[in-house]
Amino acid sequence: MTDASPSASSVAPAPEALAFASGVELLAALKAGTVTSRALLELYLARIARHNPALNAVIYMDADAARERADAADAARARGESWGPLHGLPMTVKESHHIAGWPTTWGDPALKDFRPDHTGVVAQRLIDAGAIIFGKTNVPINLLDWQTYNAIHGRTGNPWRADVTPGGSSGGSAAALAAGLTAIELGSDAGGSVRFPAHFCGVFGHRPSIHVVPQAGNERPGSTIGNEVSTSGPMARSAADLDLLMEVLAGPAGPDAIAWRLELPAPRARKLTDFRVAVLYGSQIAEVDESYASEIRALVTRLRAAGVNVNDNARPDFEDAEHHHVLMQVLRGAASGRATPAMVAAAEATLREKGEDDQSYVADSARALLQSHRAWLGIQERRATIQRAWATFFESYDVLLAPATTTAAFPFDEAGSRDGRTLPINGRQADYNDQLFWAGIATLSGLPASAAPIGQTKDGLPVGVQIVGPYLEDRTPIAFAAALEELHPFRIPPGFA
Secondary structure, three states, rough: OOHHHHOHHOOOOOOOHHHHHHHHHHHHHHHHHOOHHHHHHHHHHHHHHHHHHHOOOOEEOOHHHHHHHHHHHHHHOOOOOOOOOOOOOOEEOOOOOOOOOOOOOOOOOOOOOOOOOOOOOHHHHHHHHOOOOEEEOOOOHHHHHOOOOOOOOEOOEOOOOOOOOOOOHHHHHHHHOOOOOOOOOOEEEEOOHHHHHHHHHOOEEEOOOOOOOOOOOHHHOOOOOOOOOOOEEEOOOOOOHHHHHEEEEOOOOHHHHHHHOOOOOOOOOHHHHHEEEEOOOOOOOOOOHHHHHHHHHHHHHHHHHHHOOOOOOOOOOOHHHHHHHHHHHHHHHHHHHHHHHHHHHHHHHHHHOOOOOOHHHHHHHHHHHOOOHHHHHHHHHHHHHHHHHHHHHHHOOOEEEEOOOOOOOOOOOOOOOOOHOEEEEEEEEHHHHHHHHHHHHHOOOOOOOEEEEEEEEOOOEEEEEEEEEEOOOHHHHHHHHHHEEEEEEOOOOOOOO
């Protein structure tokens, strides 16, 4: 990582209080001239020098290039020029996003020397909007865990407590935001990789409707197509920043941009009391720990006291078991084209050992990897039925509130593969991969879903709620998150103010 020490610059950092301001607030300050882009950048670099050695959220920076761009942004602003809606705002991005000349390893030692020769679409949109991307944040290997550690960059901690995970795979993104090391962030999400870390670290995140934000530039190096259920998405300390970033990120790219145009509809409501709200507290597929479930119930009590009509009996018309089975076949099947012969052989051995009737995560994953094209088409039929059920559900409701996952941030467990891990849930050891169920309620049908903080457990760990909205109506869950923010704004972790 390049030098980011405060002594490397003669420019004084901006006041510490600005480290936790929202992107919208910082942009207003920049426009008003009360702070400069260079001073903001120096503030984040100084905080990284102070806090990152222990946290390990930011794993690569080009401070010199960022300083040059910040000075250019300030000079352009002084001339009355505008680079766009993010003019001069310093930020970091998840390591998996391609930026020309920067390491893009996905945490995989096999890719430790890979540096793309071009910047990907989503990162370029941020740059074209005026952002100053000064660094990258850590990920788990191949983005496949809800913890963030790898053999190249090591482990990322949670700013709220040193012994628990920040989540994954956008764990570095969420930790950097919570610690005040960056203004805004760009994550990505297939199996909860934006929503889980936002929940674990007490920040905001949004998984967009599928295909609203281009995937190009967030593919694993060596792949020409991305995972069909994965999408890049914004992360921030404020819901307003999610909306701002969606304005920049959304829209077709490549050949689609020749003719297609995107216009996301306005939110269905903005005031809490105008939303039609349903809530899901738990599922037999993925039990939610009481320490977290009680906070969701408390949230619903507060919403009702504020005059919000919340229905806790409404459900889309499908069975949880059917939904989860289809999810697993889609989630793992979508990545099967990149399976190595060794992975195929291992999957075959798993099914021989487990048997065709075994419905465990390991067996379901193996089955998904080996499924025939005919089976894949059958799964797509079942997926379409579920998507129609969601569309019908959202005729009567604007948002569905649900757990982001099964628990608050949990202690690090890096032993073996995640397939053999468990989590303590209500006094029993539950399958670690049960967490996929809660990610899947939005992922399978390509629905937009925001995560917003709602409080803390009795142990002092932040928790959030997942806000699922109708397909292509991304502004509706974001607007609900913004309304909820009035009750539950971002809180600074102890020791980082």
